[in-house]
Amino acid sequence: MEIYQLKVFLEVARCLSFTEAADILNLTQPAVSAKIKALESSLETNLFRRLGRRVELTQAGEYLLEEGPQLVDLESQLVEEIGAIKQGKFSSLKIGGMADIVSYWLPQKLYEYRRICPNIKATCIQFESIEKMYRAIKDGEADLGISELSFSAFDEISETVIDTVQYSLAMSHSHGLAQQSWLSLKELTDQSWVLLPEGFPSRVILQKRMQELGLSLSDFAAVEIVDTPSLVRTYLLQGHYVSVVSDLDFQLERQTGLICNVPLEEFSLGTPLFLLMSKRLCRALATCEHKPFRGRQALEPIQQFVALLQNNLGTALPLTDTPANPSKPKKTARFQAPTFLVRTGSLHPSKTIALTIGTQNQTIQTVTAGLIIQRLGLLEHFLPREGRYSGTQYQIRWSNFSSGAPIVSGLGAKQIDIGVLGDSPLLLSARPGDSTALAANTRLISFVASNPDGTGNDIIVPQHSQLNCIEDLKGRTIAVPFDSAAHGMILRSLHHRQLLQNVTLSSIENLNTRQLTKNFPQVDGYAYFAPFHEIARHRGQFRRLFQDSLDGLPTFHGVVIRDDVAEQFPEIAVAYLKALLAAQYWYTTQPVAINLVSRWVNMDASIVTKTLLSSEGEGANVVYRPETELRTDWLQAHLHQISQIAGQEHLGQINLERWMQPEFLEKAVATM
Numbered sequence: 001m002e003i004y005q006l007k008v009f010l011e012v013a014r015c016l017s018f019t020e021a022a023d024i025l026n027l028t029q030p031a032v033s034a035k036i037k038a039l040e041s042s043l044e045t046n047l048f049r050r051l052g053r054r055v056e057l058t059q060a061g062e063y064l065l066e067e068g069p070q071l072v073d074l075e076s077q078l079v080e081e082i083g084a085i086k087q088g089k090f091s092s093l094k095i096g097g098m099a100d101i102v103s104y105w106l107p108q109k110l111y112e113y114r115r116i117c118p119n120i121k122a123t124c125i126q127f128e129s130i131e132k133m134y135r136a137i138k139d140g141e142a143d144l145g146i147s148e149l150s151f152s153a154f155d156e157i158s159e160t161v162i163d164t165v166q167y168s169l170a171m172s173h174s175h176g177l178a179q180q181s182w183l184s185l186k187e188l189t190d191q192s193w194v195l196l197p198e199g200f201p202s203r204v205i206l207q208k209r210m211q212e213l214g215l216s217l218s219d220f221a222a223v224e225i226v227d228t229p230s231l232v233r234t235y236l237l238q239g240h241y242v243s244v245v246s247d248l249d250f251q252l253e254r255q256t257g258l259i260c261n262v263p264l265e266e267f268s269l270g271t272p273l274f275l276l277m278s279k280r281l282c283r284a285l286a287t288c289e290h291k292p293f294r295g296r297q298a299l300e301p302i303q304q305f306v307a308l309l310q311n312n313l314g315t316a317l318p319l320t321d322t323p324a325n326p327s328k329p330k331k332t333a334r335f336q337a338p339t340f341l342v343r344t345g346s347l348h349p350s351k352t353i354a355l356t357i358g359t360q361n362q363t364i365q366t367v368t369a370g371l372i373i374q375r376l377g378l379l380e381h382f383l384p385r386e387g388r389y390s391g392t393q394y395q396i397r398w399s400n401f402s403s404g405a406p407i408v409s410g411l412g413a414k415q416i417d418i419g420v421l422g423d424s425p426l427l428l429s430a431r432p433g434d435s436t437a438l439a440a441n442t443r444l445i446s447f448v449a450s451n452p453d454g455t456g457n458d459i460i461v462p463q464h465s466q467l468n469c470i471e472d473l474k475g476r477t478i479a480v481p482f483d484s485a486a487h488g489m490i491l492r493s494l495h496h497r498q499l500l501q502n503v504t505l506s507s508i509e510n511l512n513t514r515q516l517t518k519n520f521p522q523v524d525g526y527a528y529f530a531p532f533h534e535i536a537r538h539r540g541q542f543r544r545l546f547q548d549s550l551d552g553l554p555t556f557h558g559v560v561i562r563d564d565v566a567e568q569f570p571e572i573a574v575a576y577l578k579a580l581l582a583a584q585y586w587y588t589t590q591p592v593a594i595n596l597v598s599r600w601v602n603m604d605a606s607i608v609t610k611t612l613l614s615s616e617g618e619g620a621n622v623v624y625r626p627e628t629e630l631r632t633d634w635l636q637a638h639l640h641q642i643s644q645i646a647g648q649e650h651l652g653q654i655n656l657e658r659w660m661q662p663e664f665l666e667k668a669v670a671t672m
Helices: 003-015 018-025 029-043 059-086 099-116 130-139 201-212 229-238 251-255 279-290 296-313 364-369 371-376 378-382 405-412 423-430 485-496 513-517 532-538 563-568 570-589 593-601 605-611 632-642 649-653 663-670
Strands: 048-051 054-057 092-097 121-126 144-147 157-165 167-172 192-195 222-225 241-246 259-262 271-278 351-359 392-400 418-422 442-451 457-462 477-480 504-507 525-529 542-544 555-562
Touching (some): 003 018, 003 029, 092 130, 092 296, 130 157, 130 271, 157 296, 167 229, 192 201, 251 259, 364 371, 364 442, 364 593, 371 570, 378 570, 418 423, 423 555, 423 632, 485 555, 555 570, 563 570, 593 605
Parallel strands (some): 351 392, 351 418, 477 525
Antiparallel strands (some): 157 271, 167 241, 167 259, 418 555, 442 555
């Protein structure tokens, strides 16, 4: 069967007249009859019934009339595409972005692309505004876009994270702040600032972050708004101005030392860089990967560019309309990028939610759940602000304690909403409600740090002490912070050796490691939790009583939230855990983390290094490792031992299945 024969048939079938069809096709009637006869011969069936001068379609003819036009259309499309290929139309790729993308990020990628695909003409389009790039992608004037802002609010645009962009403070090398290793926006209110106009990605990202933290440009003494990135560069180089820029900006000036960057607490994490394309094009690429596609040749330039990005990332890009697998945690923690539609301004809050978080900042193993989140403003970033939280104002109060007991009390009195606690106080917060002040209905939503060897708690004695093993404590007095992890450890250890009735436990009400340098003749030793026993030993006046784990149980710290808060505001619980995950990522990947935490808590950096594993730590010598996964077996082991002690039997009533709620952590991991 020939396509032209089919075209002749379709015309006769529409007219039901050989004569009319011949006139339309500019053929003679015998020529039309010959084409139809040849087609019928090829198909070995009649397509028309001839009744005198009239003709009718047979059943086969009716079927061919219905389905035949698709073959004709396909033939036309193939001819058009081949013609376009001959003209070089499908050997081009148009990629767009704002000035920083086009000037700094894209050139290297296009250079690599041209080396791989020398016959494809790659065109780089610089847009004056993010809105113009949106319209160009939507209308097909640009095949792809690269953006620091999110397009997730638009149904017709698909976005995929392809890189991470880091923002920091930029200034000239001669600026007075150039030698600083770390700064905060709150320390820069007296500086002269230079910024791009509203709508530029750096300006949108800066003001969105400032809004989260309750800051505004009016808090700064002097702010100059300029039209182009080149003017920002001029202000930085020739005047004592500062600006927040990405690591894509001013690369040459930074390489030559003319401009330097100082990390900012408020931008401790990077922001995503997106590959943008129309969803129509995204679906075509997905179809092309799995089955033959008529326009495959037209998509090859785009496919090859995506393949280049995949090679650079070392992973496949999920260029589909289906969400990524939520069961796989993200390896990189990033800030959430604002959409380019976001406009900063003073929104009148419709409601206020107050949150009080109980932390133990000096307890280094918990810093990722409290101090780091607080200093870096991570919770403010991840708190929900859409849907029923639209217009919500948050009042966050961080309450620092020296041990877990007052946090448990605060949870029970509903004065604390979220608490960071060691293993024994965690269990105390979970025990069934009663009339005491310590009772609280909480939910365990995450671990923070753990030590499978159980060496997070210890008994220390003065260097000159004659005590050498736990049995030597018989008839002695040991000071301990009551209702702490160390208290739980010594209760279990003494009970296991049937010494609990023979050792006096004295309370240390206000935990202060400097007190340990004083002479307390009425106390023979101390039961402490990390890092305080390490601090005492570090000063050379104390030693460990016993070198191995005293009770054989793992030690851990975790996060609990009041059950009424979790029930009413589950999104806030998830937001807090996102902040925790981000803080742990920062602590374990940022080389300066140890020194900053040391400065924040006024503690020797070597103690921080020994207490919580970081990027700079040596795993074999570190007490705790950052950990979020809940361990039911560890909790059960603790409950089994502690509930056998007189006065602690009620802890055996804790329903772990009800108390533990790992779904909050699962949701946080899936949506990071």
